[in-house]
Amino acid sequence: MGIKKYDKIIKITVPTPFPIGDVNTYLVKGDRLTLIDAGINTPEARAAFQLGVAEAGYKVSDIEQVILTHHHPDHIGLLDDFDVDIYGHSYCGNWISYNESFLNWRREFFIDLFRALGVPQEMIQLANNLDNTLKFGCEKSVLTGELKEGDELPALPGWHVLETPGHAQSHLVFYREKDGCLLAGDHVLKSVSSNPLLEPPSVRGAERSKPLLQYNNSLRKIMYMDIQQALTGHGNDIKSIHSLIERRFARQHDRAMFILSMLKEKPMTIFEVCTKLFPEIYIKETGLTLSETTGQFDYLLERGDIQVETIENGVIYYRG
């Protein structure tokens, strides 16, 4: 918690009840005082945010616009406190003011997906666990402007948008060329790897995305950029992002090879592998652990290392 100052940027850190710990928001002074990401909707985070803004020499009512790196609850939580323009990827719209029809569709998407992954019938209701974090987000905010690849950020001259889907379908990072500063959201974090999460497609009925493959492409996108400093959504700033990205790639590949060795022994479903990789937490953290496992399968399939062995009652078995 507390604040940290950079060139026209002030980092305000607030607590979350999530395993990831604190979340960072940033005030950027441009033609408008801009907030990058809006923390999480808890009384503790709200109090810490208000204190941070005051320490920075402002009032919350001085903030003139909010720009989102992505739509996850710990980055949109305090949005309902503002009556200003809100910018982000178009995918954010459904999440900052969701309705029952959207939530039902999301549940159905995950129930169908979980079946194909081999989640047993009696555990399919785990899909409902995915709603547990919604209360930490906001529910009646409106996206007033959509940001796309290459856009200059409104009222922040010199800052440009890069689309970096993977951790979230809505994920964007913002780059200031003059000093190589990257507002990185959760695209790369210093002390933990970002989870590429399974999420419903933006168009109902479309194929599911392959978040780990998207994520790796999005890492490659920033790999050779001149980034002097990355200010992230959680934890400390990153100075040497390129070597960190190399380590993330290597670790992910090693995990995939471990799964490949399991699938060479016998064909399995994604759920079976998930329970072996995460025996302690797969029930509580269903979304995270199934996302991680599915991502590795997508990676192995793309490389041609594994194949579909058989499909029984819609459940897919793979072999190495």
Ligand SMILES: [Zn+2]
């Ligand atoms: Zn986050």
